[in-house]
Amino acid sequence: MLRTGLGKSLVSLFIKVATAGLTYLGFVVLSRLMGAQDYGFFAFGLSLATILAIGANFGQQTAILRFWPEAMVAGRPDEALAALRAGGAITIGAGIIIGLAVAGGAALLAAAGHGPVLHLYAAAALILPLALAEYWSAALRAQGSVWTGLTPRDIVWRLALPLAVAALWYAGVTLSGWAALLLTAAVLALSLWLQYALARARRYEIAPGLAGLRDYWRKNGAASRAFFLGTVLDSAALNMDIIFVGLLVAPAAAGVYFNAFRTAGLLTLFMFAITLVVAPMVSQHFHAGEMRKAQAITALCAWAGFLFSLVVFAGFLLFGDQIMSLFGGSHDDAALLLIILSVGLLVDAATGPSRIVLMMTGHEDAYVRIFGAVIVAGMALQIPVIMATGVIGAAIVNSLARIAAQLAIAWYARRRIGLDTTLLGALLVNRLSDSHA
Numbered sequence: 001m002l003r004t005g006l007g008k009s010l011v012s013l014f015i016k017v018a019t020a021g022l023t024y025l026g027f028v029v030l031s032r033l034m035g036a037q038d039y040g041f042f043a044f045g046l047s048l049a050t051i052l053a054i055g056a057n058f059g060q061q062t063a064i065l066r067f068w069p070e071a072m073v074a075g076r077p078d079e080a081l082a083a084l085r086a087g088g089a090i091t092i093g094a095g096i097i098i099g100l101a102v103a104g105g106a107a108l109l110a111a112a113g114h115g116p117v118l119h120l121y122a123a124a125a126l127i128l129p130l131a132l133a134e135y136w137s138a139a140l141r142a143q144g145s146v147w148t149g150l151t152p153r154d155i156v157w158r159l160a161l162p163l164a165v166a167a168l169w170y171a172g173v174t175l176s177g178w179a180a181l182l183l184t185a186a187v188l189a190l191s192l193w194l195q196y197a198l199a200r201a202r203r204y205e206i207a208p209g210l211a212g213l214r215d216y217w218r219k220n221g222a223a224s225r226a227f228f229l230g231t232v233l234d235s236a237a238l239n240m241d242i243i244f245v246g247l248l249v250a251p252a253a254a255g256v257y258f259n260a261f262r263t264a265g266l267l268t269l270f271m272f273a274i275t276l277v278v279a280p281m282v283s284q285h286f287h288a289g290e291m292r293k294a295q296a297i298t299a300l301c302a303w304a305g306f307l308f309s310l311v312v313f314a315g316f317l318l319f320g321d322q323i324m325s326l327f328g329g330s331h332d333d334a335a336l337l338l339i340i341l342s343v344g345l346l347v348d349a350a351t352g353p354s355r356i357v358l359m360m361t362g363h364e365d366a367y368v369r370i371f372g373a374v375i376v377a378g379m380a381l382q383i384p385v386i387m388a389t390g391v392i393g394a395a396i397v398n399s400l401a402r403i404a405a406q407l408a409i410a411w412y413a414r415r416r417i418g419l420d421t422t423l424l425g426a427l428l429v430n431r432l433s434d435s436h437a
Contacts, residue, residue, distance in 0.1 A: 022158035029162040040251025041177025043258035045123035047239035053130035054235035056095035059227025060087030061138040068142035086216035088208025095128035122181035129188040152195035226364035260337035271305030283360040299426040302352030309349035344399030351410040352421035374405035
C-alpha cells in the first residue's frame with residue numbers, strides 16, 4: 001500500500017517540481033519584463049482571482065476526493081458519477097456568476113473614479129478557468145489519474161505563459177498588469193481544452209451535468225458548504241496578505257511580498273504533491289475501517305513532506321539573498337520575508353496532512369471552526385500591524401497564525417479521529433485496530 005502511495009506521490013512530486021520551476025520561471029520573467037507597478041497589479045489580480053476561483057469551486061474540488069472513493073468502496077458507482085457531474089456544474093455556474101460580479105464591481109469603481117480597474121476586469125476573466133482547472137484536477141485524481149489530472153494544468157500552461165510573455169517582449173510588446181492576467185486566462189483555457197480531450201481519450205469521467213444535481217445537493221450540501229469554507233480559508237491564508245499589502249502599502253510592495261511568499265511555498269512542495277495522491281486513499285481506508293492503513297498513509301506523508309521541507313529551508317537560510325535577487329529590481333527585505341514566512345510553513349509540514357485528514361473523515365466542520373478562528377483573527381490583526389510596520393509585520397503575523405492553526409488541527413485529529421498527522425504518527429501504526437475511532 002505504501003509502495004503504491006509513494007510511487008504515485010513521486011510522480012506527483014515530479015510534476016509539482018516541474019510546476020514549481022515553471023511557476024518560478026514565469027514569475028521571474030514577468031517581474032523582469034514588466035515594470036514594478038504593473039507586476040504589482042498582476043500579483044494583486046492573480047491573488048484576487050485565485051481566492052475567488054476557490055470560492056467558485058464551492059468546495060467541490062475537496063468533495064469529489066472524498067465522495068468518489070467513498071461511493072466506490074460502498075459499491076455505488078452511479079452515485080460517484082452523479083457527484084462528479086454535479087460538482088462540475090456547480091463550479092461552472094458559480095465561476096460565471098462570481099466573474100460577472102467582479103466585473104460589475106470594477107465598473108462601479110471606474111464610474112466612481114477610484115483608480116485603475118483594468119486589472120480587476122482581467123482578474124474576473126481568470127476566475128472560471130482557475131476554478132475549472134482546480135476541479136478537473138481533483139476529479140481525475142479521485143479516479144486514480146495523476147498524469148492526466150496534473151500535467152495540462154501544472155505543466156502546459158505554466159510553460160506556455162512565460163514563453164508567450166518573452167516572445168511578446170522580444171517583439172517589442174511590454175505587457176501591462178491587466179494584459180498579463182488576460183494572457184494567463186487565455187493560456188489556461190487552452191490547457192483545459194487539452195485536458196478535456198486527454199481525459200475523454202483515456203476514458204476518465206470529467207464532463208459536468210445537471211442530472212441528479214438536486215439530489216446531490218440535498219445529500220451533500222452541508223458537507224459541501226464546509227468544504228467551501230475550508231478551501232476559501234486556505235486560499236485566503238495564502239493570498240490575503242498580498243492583497244492587504246497592495247492596498248495598505250503599495251503595488252510594488254505587493255509584488256515583493258508575492259515573490260517571497262511564493263518562494264517560501266516551495267517548502268511545502270512535496271507535502272502538497274503527496275497529499276494530492278493520498279487524499280482519496282485516506283478517505284478509502286478510513287471509510288473501510290482500515291485505521292492502520294490510514295495512519296500509515298498519513299505518517300508517510302508527514303515524514304516525506306517534512307524532510308523535503310527541511311532541506312529547502314536550509315537552502316533558504318544559506319542562499320536567500322541570491323534566490324530573491326533573481327526577480328531583479330528593488331527587493332528590500334525580500335530575503336528576511338522569505339525566512340519569516342518559511343518558519344511557519346516548516347511547522348506546517350511537521351504537522352503533516354492534518355487538513356486532508358479532517359476533510360476526508362467527515363470532520364470538515366471542525367476544520368472550518370479551528371482554522372477559520374485562528375486565520376481570521378490573524379487577518380484582523382494584520383491590518384493594524386501592516387499599517388504600523390509594513391510587510392515584515394505581515395509576514396510575522398502570517399507565520400504565527402499558521403503555526404497556531406496547524407498545531408490545533410493536528411491535536412484535534414489525534415484526540416477526536418484517532419489519527420496522528422504529525423511526525424509522531426509513525427509510532428501509532430502498529431497500535432491501532434482496524435475499526436473507526
